[in-house]
Amino acid sequence: MTLSIVLVLMIAGSILFHFLSPWYFTPIASNWGAIDATIELTFWITGFVFTAVNLFLAYAVFKYRYQANRRAAYEPENKKLELWLTGLTTIGVVAMLAPGLFVWSDFVNVPKEAHSFEVLGQQWHWGFRFPGKDGQLGTVDSRLINLDNPFGMNPDDPAGQDDVLINSNVVHLPVDKPVRALLRSKDVIHNFAVPQFRVKMDLVPGIVTFLWFTPTKTGTYDILCEELCGIGHHVMRGKVVVDEAADFQTWLDSYPTYAEVQARPPPDPVAGAAAFVLCATCHGAQGEGNIDQHGPKLSGQEPWYLKRQLEYFKQGVRGTHAEDAYGKLMAPMAATLINEQAIDNVIAYIQTLPDDPAPSTVHGNVDKGEKTYRLCAYCHGPKGHGRWALNAPRQAGMSDWYLVTQLKNFKHEIRGSHSGDLYGGQMSAMAKTLSSDAIINNLVAYINTLPPPDRAGQIVSVMPGAQKRRAVADE
């Protein structure tokens, strides 16, 4: 009796939950309405079966509950009934499968007019590549990938010269134009998914996979990696901005082509030295850092990192948060570097400065810090020397007080939360696992014990690549 009532309540509760739940498909923003329709159909059929079978179950449990003086029926089988049930089930299955296969055939066959673009995945961020005027993507080879050629472009392929390289987590697409995404991975399997577009596909190293869709609504949507790709899987996010065609073109034109990147003149450290005079007031004459002026050590920092930070400060991505007092001081300074060349020059000069380890000012339990650091090591390297491929700057031998400040800022989303901050969100998510100030101190105390990199004779280049040519609001 109780069981039957509970079963009926569970059926009713499930149906109510279905209709009342605030958690359901996000409003669709692509052409794949047919997928939603197939799901709707599947819901009606399976919902009917769920209700019918379980109600029958509840009724049987109630009606044939034990009575000492009754005896059960004896019925080994009932061919007619079983045939009917088999037949009806088959019809239900066909009704779900057939439309599904038709929609799948649409998915498999990319329309001719679809424009291709490339999605490049790696641990743990995205890159994108659009063909230039020739409408053709140049050939690539993962063996060619390095700091100066993050896309692995084949320099000899004429088709690749006008490719637009977007080394960013944000991609724009034109509304109402079918696009085919060619998916490529540098390292492990990733998955390109946008919930509002309904479709997704894995990026598999070694091969190029694809999917296609037509964005139908302008707006900004999350790109998620949905195949486990290592400890940073959950922070491998991106954004797709669906624009009107003209806005899309403006955005695309703001990025340099591969040939333009290659042709960029080498930076001039002498010119950079002049600009550095201003920096030296807070960061020290040798870029060694100055705790009293809140200027962290710059010498020895990875050049691509310095470049991105300077651009962020210029664009207002950093140094604009109300609680970021010292960041606000930096913003107007960065603004004095008038263009990309000026930034490259000053970084080239910083490269020439002596890289002596910053003095230790933070103390804590080094052993405990070592355990915490294991997580950091995935991106920043086991010795804290930084990894360009992960956008992770060097920590070892840098200003420790600055690390503490910024870890707290990341944790409280004073840093990393700006929509234009491509990788700060990842750091924010990681910093949130550091629950107390003591843990942060221990961690930084451990970082203080890490030896700085030995750079004798090593040539470090400025990342040319596909930084933005000029600031464009992303949203």
Place this chain on the structure above:
Amino acid sequence: MVAVAIADQEQVLHEPQSFISRYIWSQDHKVIAIQYAITAIAVGLVALVLSWLIRLQIGFPNAFDFIDPASYYQFVTMHGMIMVIYLLTALLLGGFGNYLIPLMIGARDMVFPYMNMLSYWVYLLAVLVLMASFFVPGGPTGAGWTLYPPQAILQGTPGATWGIILMLLSLVIFIVAFTMGGLNYVTTVLQARTRGMTLMRMPLSVWGLFVATILGLLAFPALLVSGVMMLLDQVIGTSFFMPAIVDMGEQSTYSGGSPILFQHLFWFFGHPEVYIVALPAFGIVSDILSTHARKNIFGYRMMIWAIVIIGGMSFIVWAHHMYVSGMNPYFGFFFATTTLIIAVPTAIKVYNWVLTLWQGNIRLTVPMLFAIGFIFTFVNGGLTGLFLGNVTVDLPLSDTYFVVAHFHMVMGVSPILVIFAAIYHWYPKITGRMLDDTMGKIHFWTTFLGTYAIYFPMHYLGFLGVPRRYFAFGVTGFIPESAQMLNATITIAALFVGVFQFLFLFNLVWSLFKGKQAGSNPWEATTLEWQTPQTPPAHGNWGPELPEVHRWAYDYSVPGAPRDFIPQTVPFSETPFQIDTEHES
């Protein structure tokens, strides 16, 4: 293995002399079954605790210092692998298979008792190797239970050195153990059935175990092959599965391999694995439903055909796990079709269970409660399989919480409810005492309602598009605040359900000493294991004479019979009133 089999003492039961040979190095299938069961439950408890840790992070992000992304993915991986292989497979086949097969077919023991014993000890070794990975540098692997290369052996994944090596080694050892056990079960069913026990008189439990074992014997090699090849990729640097890769900015030496090849091999094992777990559960629940409804199982032949068809078809549906894997998309047409076809025999099984209850005389004992709870849960989990099996519908739902909810419902909770039903059902035979009824009922209601509260709403997170395998969701444009509230609720439900499993464990121990005396056949069942001369059955099971089987396993409520059940051992001459017409209505 053949070596061991050939060395095995043929048909000679040697009587155990001491405590050690009776309970430790035992060759008695009943003792081995209990060893398997205890080990599997113990390791299952580890996996249960891991599931709490996972849920704590999802429900209350960053509230606990000891859970960081690396350990989170390690917990997820170990939870999945332990539950699927080391708990469910080992408990259903090693535990129930060992206990039930010889007793239900009227054999004195497995045909190769020595190999049977070895099977357990090798399994234990596999478990120990797996547990050791918690203590090696880098910890256990965090590659997800599917262990996909390249990430499983690259530095961005926790445990990519020792952790994954121990995991693969442990799996290889497990497969050796399983093969020893499996050869035994299949040979015993084929060869050691007692006089009169035709294949079509076997209880469905034995059918389910038998077909599942065959599936395991043919499917586990795929895991072995892929495991060995991945070990070589990891240890010597071959490129079976590894293409040219830039690992964290540095060129690797790998080239040319195929990650998708691994996935094909893995799922060629992985899908039959679902049925390796499901078929024994289907069989066992059929017997429990029939016994406690006092009615023959409805459509016995249909049930067997369904088991055989499902078993056979389970080898041609594997790529439905790979619709969005980047394999040739045209495969989608084939695998969606085969997958949905397999739904038909599965549905028939469900109808037959429900129709078995119809016009029965249902005793709502604790095992029966669990069995009915299984039907409800399985209907839900099976139907959501129709979403994921249909390639188009899978596109938005794949890799979301919908998948997590689906497989926990259908291959987590459903078989576990059957396992509980089976333990409540056979505990009296195993120990001679009944499990406590009140504790059993509390256990049922908390488990049944609790698991539904965990997994039913979880599907809706999947519809929303919440990705699975995320340590934290951070800021997105589509996940509302309320989803976090739902996740916290699910976590609380999970902790609640978990805690009540300890009541069950307590009941197991308490009833061993204080339980009501059971007698030899407390449920008034027809099958052979309830007709043993002693309870618990002695070594050799049957006394001097093997039982003879005169009828099928489901003579409940036969019209005209004095009682509502006729054991399989009762000759026709004693019950001439049995109807002998084929029923057609």
Place this chain on the structure above:
Amino acid sequence: MSILSTLMTMPWIASAEPPAENPLASTSPKKVALVVFLGVVSSVFFLFIAAYLIRMNYGDWRPLRDSQILWLNTLVLVASSFAFQRARNAAGKEQRQSTTRYLLLAGFLTLVFLSGQLWVWQQINSDGNRILTDPASAFFYLLTGVHGLHLLGGLYVWLRTVIRILSGYSAMTVRLSVELCSVYWHYLLLVWLLLFGLLLAT
């Protein structure tokens, strides 16, 4: 009775006939187990071969140079299988002497085959630009290695049988072991011919 008609029986129909003995009851369970085990081994080799055929199609595949020694090894394995068959026939006729002789010969030939395989390994290893991680040679090591391991497992049973017959047991008592060994060897010969054909063809 075929499987199909077995599955069609309606077991609930009462039968007054005395219960029948299981038709397999008189067969040795070891034979049944061996057949099932060969099914498992077939699955292993089938999957390795499938993986080989798929992996072959990727760009970096360079076929191995066919080794002449493999022909010799194949002949030796055929001879070994043949010797096992002779031993089996002799054991069936309870000819102890000749059983022992052929049994020893079969084991010896198997050892020759395994040494020959090692020799081929050596050859590929010394083949200048071939490294262990080259896909074709890695597969060659893997396939021959797994096949060799199965033979080694068989040799364990062979050794037990030889010890028994040498320590004075009659041919009758080892008949089953010899029979099972011969089935196993024929099977592994078949697998080898398949692998060899595959290696030659690619």
